[in-house]
Amino acid sequence: MSVVRLYWGSLGRQWRGGLVLLGCSVLESVPAFLSGRLVALAVDRGFAAGAPLTGVLWLLVFALVAVLGALGSRLVWRQLGMVIEPIRDALVTAVVGGVLRNGATSRNAPDASGVARITQHVEVIRDATAGLLVQARGMLVTTVAALAGLFTVAGGLAWLVAIPVLTALTLFACLLPALAARQRAVAIADERTAEVAGGVLVGMRDVVACGAEQTAGMAVFEAVDDQARAAVRMAQATAMRTLVIAVGGFSPLVLVLLNAPGMVAAGELTAGAALGSLVYLATTMQPALQGLASTASTVVLRLLVAVRRLSEVAGEPPAPGGDAEPVGASISVRGLTFGWGEHAEPVVRGLDLDLVPGDHLAVVGPSGIGKSTLAGLLTGQLEPQDGQVRLGGVPVRSVRAATVHRMVALIPQEAYVFAGTVRENLALLAPEATDERLYEAACAVGAGDLVDALGGLYGEIGHGAEGLSAGQAQLLGLARVYASRAEVIILDEATAHLDPAAEAHAERAFAARGGILVVIAHRLSSALRANRLLVMDGDHTLLGTHEGLIASSARYAAMMAAWKPARVQAS
Numbered sequence: 001m002s003v004v005r006l007y008w009g010s011l012g013r014q015w016r017g018g019l020v021l022l023g024c025s026v027l028e029s030v031p032a033f034l035s036g037r038l039v040a041l042a043v044d045r046g047f048a049a050g051a052p053l054t055g056v057l058w059l060l061v062f063a064l065v066a067v068l069g070a071l072g073s074r075l076v077w078r079q080l081g082m083v084i085e086p087i088r089d090a091l092v093t094a095v096v097g098g099v100l101r102n103g104a105t106s107r108n109a110p111d112a113s114g115v116a117r118i119t120q121h122v123e124v125i126r127d128a129t130a131g132l133l134v135q136a137r138g139m140l141v142t143t144v145a146a147l148a149g150l151f152t153v154a155g156g157l158a159w160l161v162a163i164p165v166l167t168a169l170t171l172f173a174c175l176l177p178a179l180a181a182r183q184r185a186v187a188i189a190d191e192r193t194a195e196v197a198g199g200v201l202v203g204m205r206d207v208v209a210c211g212a213e214q215t216a217g218m219a220v221f222e223a224v225d226d227q228a229r230a231a232v233r234m235a236q237a238t239a240m241r242t243l244v245i246a247v248g249g250f251s252p253l254v255l256v257l258l259n260a261p262g263m264v265a266a267g268e269l270t271a272g273a274a275l276g277s278l279v280y281l282a283t284t285m286q287p288a289l290q291g292l293a294s295t296a297s298t299v300v301l302r303l304l305v306a307v308r309r310l311s312e313v314a315g316e317p318p319a320p321g322g323d324a325e326p327v328g329a330s331i332s333v334r335g336l337t338f339g340w341g342e343h344a345e346p347v348v349r350g351l352d353l354d355l356v357p358g359d360h361l362a363v364v365g366p367s368g369i370g371k372s373t374l375a376g377l378l379t380g381q382l383e384p385q386d387g388q389v390r391l392g393g394v395p396v397r398s399v400r401a402a403t404v405h406r407m408v409a410l411i412p413q414e415a416y417v418f419a420g421t422v423r424e425n426l427a428l429l430a431p432e433a434t435d436e437r438l439y440e441a442a443c444a445v446g447a448g449d450l451v452d453a454l455g456g457l458y459g460e461i462g463h464g465a466e467g468l469s470a471g472q473a474q475l476l477g478l479a480r481v482y483a484s485r486a487e488v489i490i491l492d493e494a495t496a497h498l499d500p501a502a503e504a505h506a507e508r509a510f511a512a513r514g515g516i517l518v519v520i521a522h523r524l525s526s527a528l529r530a531n532r533l534l535v536m537d538g539d540h541t542l543l544g545t546h547e548g549l550i551a552s553s554a555r556y557a558a559m560m561a562a563w564k565p566a567r568v569q570a571s
């Protein structure tokens with residue numbers, strides 16, 4: 001969708017209204033055209049000719065003409081709404097409708113902030129177009145009418161005015177691209193600040209729970225600093241623009257003042273014509289040019305920038321994820337390869353793996369070998385360099401993010417517990433769950449006593465999970481996922497802070513819950529409970545069962561042998 005074409009198209013459809021507007025403009029411009037001439041007549045035929053009454057009469061005509069012009073302005077305003085509102089309606093309908101149809105369907109939820117941004121840009125376009133039709137049109141009509149009037153009153157002086165005015169306008173046009181770029185930078189910086197501040201506000205609970213207040217604050221400060229820098233650069237460009245227009249507006253006045261006395265003395269100009277020229281300059285053209293500098297140009301820039309930003313925002317690609325619908329909760333991995341960086345040694349290399357509901361896979365291997373990386377790949381958070389992960393038969397990264405979140409739960413080592421009731425914490429992934437269901441889930445993973453000790457489901461948890469040990473926080477995290485509808489559960493050392501007995505209890509509970517369970521093992525005992533095993537050891541990734549691998553893999557047998565004495569010692 002081309003917003004520019006859409007804009008010009010809807011503007012073009014208002015041509016009838018535009019013609020009426022032009023008619024009103026002619027009426028509005030009559031005072032500008034006649035002002036100098038009427039003053040010249042008042043002076044030459046009245047005050048300078050010794051007939052002050054005649055002079056006053058001409059000035060009264062001037063007053064009447066001004067009233068006529070005001071009538072024209074009134075008609076312009078009335079006509080304006082009829083031209084502008086249909087353009088706004090057409091833009092909103094086309095752009096927002098397009099975004100909702102094309103973008104939101106592939107997103108987790110309707111992108112309210114995106115629609116809000118778009119309507120905000122449309123409002124700017126509407127206001128700017130209205131501003132242009134009122135101010136730029138008014139300025140143009142006034143300048144042309146005044147110049148034409150000046151040529152009729154004092155043709156000799158008119159060139160002294162026309163040349164600097166046209167030069168200033170040309171210079172101003174040359175400055176416009178730089179001005180537009182800076183105005184655009186301001187718009188982007190504004191949006192960025194709103195986005196960062198909005199994100200922090202919406203995620204305030206998470207920010208506080210994770211103790212990330214300082215990081216979040218820094219992000220907002222940086223955005224505000226960028227915004228301030230963009231505003232300063234814009235102000236510098238605006239000052240330059242004002243200078244150009246001021247020179248273009250004032251130099252004709254100086255030239256006329258310098259030349260008019262000589263021309264009057266030589267009989268080339270009457271005193272009234274000289275005064276009339278000054279009236280054209282001082283009361284019409286110069287204010288019109290100032291208006292161009294202070295408002296009309298800003299309006300043009302705002303319009304250019306808003307149209308461009310609207311094109312960009314409306315054309316933004318949908319958020320990661322797509323529309324694919326998984327069928328069932330199987331996982332199929334083929335030729336999976338991933339390294340942290342283009343030239344880095346792959347952490348996962350050519351992995352093939354199939355998991356179906358009922359599978360309980362333990363992933364073992366030394367620290368830093370790539371187990372968490374594999375979890376990121378299975379959940380679609382990381383994009384493989386080669387190969388594919390399929391969830392329910394479709395590439396996991398093409399599944400709508402909300403669907404992945406519903407189907408797959410990844411529990412990390414650091415449990416996320418926030419200030420609120422125990423219930424709020426447990427129901428995070430299952431807001432519809434009843435109290436009974438949540439309590440059952442807690443009991444199933446071994447967190448029943450903990451919930452009781454915290455005062456039941458409605459007991460309060462303080463900021464930063466105050467008073468909870470790391471193991472207790474992990475138990476609450478486990479209960480939360482147990483209560484959810486997730487069909488694939490990945491425990492990434494999620495029981496590391498539990499004692500071996502509690503860990504065994506939790507793992508067994510998840511294995512009995514159904515679906516796919518992947519345990520990234522903190523202790524090798526997890527391997528003994530799983531029905532399948534993935535041993536990661538750099539180039540040697542092995543898949544099998546405990547018994548099979550003990551027999552076939554010297555490496556796994558050695559790992560087990562090294563672990564068992566340690567276990568015996570510990571016990």
Ligand SMILES: Nc1ncnc2c1ncn2[C@@H]1O[C@H](COP(=O)(O)OP(=O)(O)OP(=O)(O)O)[C@@H](O)[C@H]1O
Nearest residue numbers: 340341347365366367368369370371372373374493
């Ligand atoms: N975000 C990242 N950017 C760059 N390298 C990373 C990133 N995350 C992990 N790595 C690197 O990838 C390798 C595998 O890390 P990963 O966390 O997957 O290992 P792991 O087996 O889970 O380790 P552990 O058992 O200690 O948690 C490590 O060398 C690690 O430094």
